[in-house]
Structures are given as structure tokens and as C-alpha cells.
Amino acid sequence: MLANLGALKRSQIVSMAIATLSEHDVRLQLRSWPEVEAYLQSCKGVIIPLGSTEQHGPTGAIGTDTLTAEAVAREVAQRSGVLVTPAQAFGMAEHHLGFAGTMSLQPSTLLAVMRDLVVSLARHGFERIYVINGHGGNIATSKAAFSEAYGRAAALGLPAAAGLRCKLANWFMAGPVMAKARQLYGDKEGHHATPSEIALTLHLHPGLAAKLRPLPDPGPPGPIAGPADFRRRHPDGRMGSDPSLASAAAGSILLELAATALTEDLKRFLQD
Ligand code: NI
Numbered sequence: 001m002l003a004n005l006g007a008l009k010r011s012q013i014v015s016m017a018i019a020t021l022s023e024h025d026v027r028l029q030l031r032s033w034p035e036v037e038a039y040l041q042s043c044k045g046v047i048i049p050l051g052s053t054e055q056h057g058p059t060g061a062i063g064t065d066t067l068t069a070e071a072v073a074r075e076v077a078q079r080s081g082v083l084v085t086p087a088q089a090f091g092m093a094e095h096h097l098g099f100a101g102t103m104s105l106q107p108s109t110l111l112a113v114m115r116d117l118v119v120s121l122a123r124h125g126f127e128r129i130y131v132i133n134g135h136g137g138n139i140a141t142s143k144a145a146f147s148e149a150y151g152r153a154a155a156l157g158l159p160a161a162a163g164l165r166c167k168l169a170n171w172f173m174a175g176p177v178m179a180k181a182r183q184l185y186g187d188k189e190g191h192h193a194t195p196s197e198i199a200l201t202l203h204l205h206p207g208l209a210a211k212l213r214p215l216p217d218p219g220p221p222g223p224i225a226g227p228a229d230f231r232r233r234h235p236d237g238r239m240g241s242d243p244s245l246a247s248a249a250a251g252s253i254l255l256e257l258a259a260t261a262l263t264e265d266l267k268r269f270l271q272d
Contacts, residue, residue, distance in 0.1 A: 026077035028085045036124070039083060044127040044163075045270045047084040048117060049073035050142065052091030052135035055099035057193030057238040059211045061201050062101045064193075065091065068200045069134030072171040075259035076132065080266055085121075088113065091138040098227035099237050107141045114145035115152060118166055122153045127163040130266050133170045134197070142168050167269050172197060174261040177254055184250055190241025191221040192234075196254055198243040203251030214244050 028036070028046070051066025061067065066089040077084035093104035105113065118129050129149075131142060146166035153161035171177065172194070181189045181196040189196060202209050221240030224230040 026081065026084055027074070028083050031083070036083070040125045043082060043270075044125060044160075045080075045082045045266070046121055046126045046129060047073050047077055047082055047266070048129065048131045049084065049087040050091060050114075050131050050133045050135070050138055051087055051089050052093045052096075052137065053089055053101075053103040054091075054093035054096040054135070055102050055193075055237045056198065057241070057243055058215065058236045059213060060193045060198050060237075060243055061205070061208055061211075063089070064197050064201050065134035067134075067204055068197055069132050069171065071200065071204050071255060072134075072258045072262060073132040075255060076262045076266060079259060079263045082130070082266060082270070085117075088117070091135045092141050093135070093137055095137065095224055095227055095230050096237075098231035107144075110138065110141045111145045111148065114142055115148040118146065118149035118164075119152050119156070119158075122149070122158050122160045122164050123156075125160050127160050127165065128270050128272075129164070129166040130269055131166065131168050132262060133168055134172065136170070136172075136191075139168065139170065165269070165272065167265075169262050169265055171258040171262060174258050174265075176257040176261050180254060180257055185242070185245055187240075188242035188245055190218060190239055192239035192241060193237060193243050194241045195243050195246040196250070199246035199248065199251035200254055201251070202246055202248040203255060206248055209248065212244050212246065215242060218242065 049069040051069040053062055053066060055062060056064040066087050070087040073084050090103055090105050092107050092110045093102050096102040097104055121129060150164060153164050185195045218238045218240050222233055224233055
């Protein structure tokens with residue numbers, strides 16, 4: 001990325017060095033295509049943040065899963081120097097459709113979207129696709145999409161096909177994140193609208209704290225089928241969680257833990 005340093009004046013070098021630390025450098029949205037082409041000469045890795053737009057209980061932001069995945073992804077990108085794409089903000093949230101504001105892709109739609117995004121990147125020579133995910137409902141479909149992408153890339157005869165690898169990294173399931181959540185919230189972490197994910201949104205958008213209020217005991221988390229069953233079993237949208245325990249300070253700690261764990265994981269993945 002800093003290949004032509006010899007041609008630059010000292011003042012330009014200093015300003016570039018400062019810019020290197022900014023997130024603008026690692027956001028695909030802010031790069032030009034020649035810059036991406038140059039980047040590929042030294043790194044074949046790229047990060048895709050994957051979220052969901054779905055209800056997060058009576059006090060949580062609809063965008064929680066996308067906000068959190070994108071924040072972790074940008075932090076990992078800055079620490080690793082690996083490009084990060086725009087977030088895929090819509091996920092497989094069919095079971096949340098009983099609550100207003102949820103926007104879902106059916107599994108087959110998400111599968112096609114993720115497959116096409118991976119194949120687009122592979123066409124340019126990207127070989128290590130690292131998906132940082134914020135929503136459990138995306139896991140099965142993303143893995144199926146990777147399988148289709150490998151087949152499609154090979155069928156198209158893409159030079160990157162032989163070396164193409166995709167990995168799903170669920171930030172909320174990173175060992176240190178789960179351990180911290182257990183320590184902070186115990187069994188009030190629950191399965192959905194968890195205080196740990198809500199804490200991260202409070203760190204990112206402090207104004208969201210105004211929505212928090214004490215909530216009744218959510219009852220135990222349980223299996224759910226479709227949207228009507230979810231609403232019947234968990235009428236306020238939470239699943240075994242107490243998001244009122246969330247704080248921005250805890251969110252900052254969880255972001256640090258997630259970014260550290262996933263940056264290490266990404267480095268191993270790039271070397272594989
Ligand atoms: Ni969530």
C-alpha cells in the first residue's frame with residue numbers, strides 16, 4: 001500500500017503515515033479499484049461483516065447484530081491491515097418476523113447473496129474470505145454458501161478457486177468474549193438480546209442507553225419454531241436474557257476482547 005514512498009515528499013509521507021492509522025485505509029468503500037488491485041499484490045485476505053436487521057427485545061436496537069459485527073470487523077481490519085467490505089446488514093431472521101421492524105432474508109436468499117459476494121471477491125483474486133458474523137441465525141446458511149461458492153468459483157475457472165478459503169467467525173462466540181459474558185451476566189446472558197451484545201451497542205451509540213429499563217424475568221430460553229411460536233414463547237422478544245444489565249463500559253471491554261481474539265484468528269487463517 002505504501003509502495004511508492006520514494007516518490008513522495010517527507011510531508012506527504014507523514015500525512016500518509018497518519019492516514020494509515022485511520023479506518024479509512026481499510027474500508028473497501030473508501031478505496032479506489034487501482035488501490036484494491038495494488039493491495040492484492042501483497043494480501044489476498046478480506047473481511048465481510050455479516051449482521052441482521054431484527055428485533056432485540058423491548059429495549060434493544062433493531063440493528064444490533066449489524067452494528068456489532070461491523071464494529072468488531074472494523075477494529076480487526078485496523079489492527080491487521082486487512083480490507084473490510086461494507087456490512088451485509090440483512091440476515092436470516094425468519095423466526096423474528098413476528099416483531100415489528102424485522103427484515104429477513106430466507107435461507108435460500110442469504111445463501112445466494114453470500115455465495116455471490118464470495119465469488120465476486122474471488123474473481124479479483126481474493127483467496128481468504130473472513131466473515132465476521134453477529135447473528136446465530138446466519139451460521140448454517142453461511143457455511144452452505146461457502147460450499148456453493150467453492151463450486152461456483154471452480155466451475156467459472158477462476159484462478160483463485162484452488163486457493164479459495166472462507167471462514168465464519170462469530171464474534172459473540174469467541175472464547176474470551178463468552179467467558180467475560182458469563183462472568184458479567186451469568187445465566188442472565190440468555191440467547192437473544194443478550195446484555196453483552198446490547199452493551200456493545202451502548203459503547204458504539206451511547207444514546208441507546210436511554211431505552212434501557214428494568215424488565216421482568218424472561219424465563220428460560222427454549223427452542224422455537226417459526227415467528228408465531230417465538231412470539232408466543234417469548235412475548236417481548238428476549239430469549240432468557242436481561243439486557244438491562246448492559247453498560248457501555250462493558251461493551252468497550254467486550255469489543256476489545258473480540259477484536260483481539262479475532263485478529264489472532266484472522267492472522268492464522270491468512271497463513272493457512
Ligand atoms: Ni443479536
